[in-house]
Amino acid sequence: MKLLEWLRGEGRIQGFLRDLLFVAVVVGVISILSQVTLGVWTPMVAVESGSMHPNMKVGDIIVIQGASRTEVVTWKEGEARGYSTFNNPGNVILYKPYGKEKLTLADQAAHIFLRRPYPPDKATPVIHRAISWVDEGEPMWEGGPAAPFAGYITKGDNNSEIDQNAGQLLGVVRESYFNEQMARGMIEEMGNGTYLDHELGYTFIRRGDEVYVIFGINYLMPVREDWVIGVARYRVPLVGYVRLLPSIVGNEIREFFS
Known part of the structure; x- marks a missing residue:
């Protein structure tokens, strides 16, 4: 109760905190309504x-x-x-x-x-x-x-x-690096020979015995x-x-x- 009484005060800090709380409540309500109506x-x-x-x-x-x-x-x-x-x-x-x-x-x-x-x-x-x-x-x-x-x-x-056709192959990935990252759990297999390196952000694609680094929007x-x-x-x-x-x-x- 003392906190509520203090927030109702006329000081600059109280006014700023009330404004901040109001904005947080409005954003929260908008987010909830958005989730309910738009998903x-x-x-x-x-x-x-x-x-x-x-x-x-x-x-x-x-x-x-x-x-x-x-x-x-x-x-x-x-x-x-x-x-x-x-x-x-x-x-x-x-x-x-x-x-x-x-x-x-x-x-x-x-x-x-x-x-x-x-x-x-x-x-x-x-x-x-x-x-x-x-x-x-x-x-x-x-x-x-x-x-x-x-x-x-x-x-x-x-x-x-x-x-899917707007990008390029940047090169071949060293097998030692690929295996090391896989062992560390830093590479996620995304399906059928495609991989994402969570440490450096590289995207890989396996073709035959080689793994390539690829670059683009959502290339290949x-x-x-x-x-x-x-x-x-x-x-x-x-x-x-x-x-x-x-x-x-x-x-x-x-x-x-x-």
């Missing part, structure tokens, strides 16, 4: 690149419905049904590239203000259109390699290549169903610049002092 705790993402231009622009806020609350309609299915969103057939999905966990606000703040590199086993979610579904063993594109597991083929509306792998965070539903122009502003300012500061 996600954080229903909005800011568009950070031009890969979906002009249907989604840098600085837009996109409202996401959780994957557990809806189905994903691919471009091919959308064409057959006459169903479109954001000016093209099918759904735009938010997914975790290579299944990596999302960057936290703390990760982003440390990168912007302390110049720390992003954790290698995390990545910014990608918001691209689901083009088609492939089963394990099916070619990921015409004349392309077989899918190591079932999942979605994805593409930015403004990109010339699908995500479809987007597994459990990597899909949700489906894009609404677009709010420009508001996302509030979310992107710290990164923009941080980059300008680094440029100035570099």
Whole structure:
């Protein structure tokens, strides 16, 4: 009770704490309502690149419905049904590239203000259109390699290549390193010859007797169903610049002092 009486006081500290508590309660209520209605705790993402231009622009806020609350309609299915969103057939999905966990606000703040590199086993979610579904063993594109597991083929509306064909092989992994990381439990097998190194963030793919390091958005792998965070539903122009502003300012500061 004494604490409550103290919080009701007129001092600056009490006022600041009351404001902070109010904001925390509002954010909590919004998060709970979002989870109940949309199936996600954080229903909005800011568009950070031009890969979906002009249907989604840098600085837009996109409202996401959780994957557990809806189905994903691919471009091919959308064409057959006459169903479109954001000016093209099918759904735009938010997914975790290579299944990596999302960057936290703390990760982003440390990168912007302390110049720390992003954790290698995390990545910014990608918001691209689901083009088609492939089963394990099916070619990921015409004349392309077989899918190591079932999942979605994805593409930015403004990109010339699908995500699965937008990347490169960086080289062959030393067998000693690969075996050592496997023994330490730092490499996760993602299915059918694909692996994720949680220590350094590398993505590997085994072909025959050799293991290659690969680089890209989701190169040589479809987007597994459990990597899909949700489906894009609404677009709010420009508001996302509030979310992107710290990164923009941080980059300008680094440029100035570099």
